[in-house]
Amino acid sequence: MNEWRRFPPGAKPIRVEGGIKARSKRGEIAQTWWSRRFIEVLESFGMGGRLQRGKRYARAGQVLSLTLSTSLVVALVQGSRPEPYRARIAIKAFTADEWERIERALAGQALYAAKLLAGEMPADVERVFDELGLQLFPTTMRELTMDCSCPDWEIPCKHLAAACYLVAESFDEDPFQILAWRGRGREELLDRLRALRGSASAPAAEEPDQVAPLSECPETFWSAPESPAAPATPGTEPTAPDALLDELDPLPVQVGDESAVELLRPAYRAMARTDRSPR
Secondary structure (H helix, E strand, C coil), X not given: CCHHHHCXXXXXXXXCCCCECCCCCCCCCCCCHHHHHHHHHHHHCCCHHHHHHHHHHHHHXXXXXXXXXXXXXXXXXXXXXXCCEEEEEEXXXXXXXXXXXXXXXXXXXXXXXXXXXXXXXXXXXXXXXXXXXXXXXXXXXXXXXXXXXCCCXXXXXXXXXXXHHHHHHHHHHCCHHHHHHCCCCHHHHHHHHHHHHHHHHCCCCCCCCCCCCHHHCCCCCCCCCCCCCCCCCCCCCCCCCCHHHHHCCCCCCEECCEEHHHHHHHHHHHHHHHHHCCC
């Protein structure tokens, strides 16, 4: 005879003070699309009745503690026995190589990276995993491993179901918990995304100009580099230094028989020669 038959099926759980209570008091517990997705997957496995009993446990505060780490959720749930039951929900974490592919795919999509860096879960983030041949959420019971220390041989029992609902609420509060369960914590993931986004957008470093050492050119080492000459326009002659005088209106000044413009012209030419002379 199985051990569970010694306990009446309708035995009431021992009331708990200070347990973890679901925030939702009625209706659906999951509020965001990603936590609803998790519950929908569980319900699709034909666990509806037990999930409902687990929902009552979660709302009554029968869960004493809940911890989530890579691959594993562990909950202590108070049932009808004095000693709380230990419920465990395990999922396979992605490997280091798989996470590297995931991070590169997320970093390559500006919208996904921006939302994750802002603490949001992109609405169609599952598509990124699908394209890599991976699944963010379990799709069959074979992808989840559940066990409970209670005498009920059914999986999931109401203690496991209560833990599932509180896990869904933890996903509501922090969507990065889903990714942490799969093996990548918030800070590690965000640091990787920032690094990948930064390396993709950083401009290539320009090669510095090669400058001869001081010992080889002491005369010119401290001088400013010469400005490049303005490109010559095809078909034109270099501009004469006194051409500006020809652009002026005639000056109403004469010295003797010569105009002021003609007297200034030699000075302009002389200044141009002085400017071109070596220093």
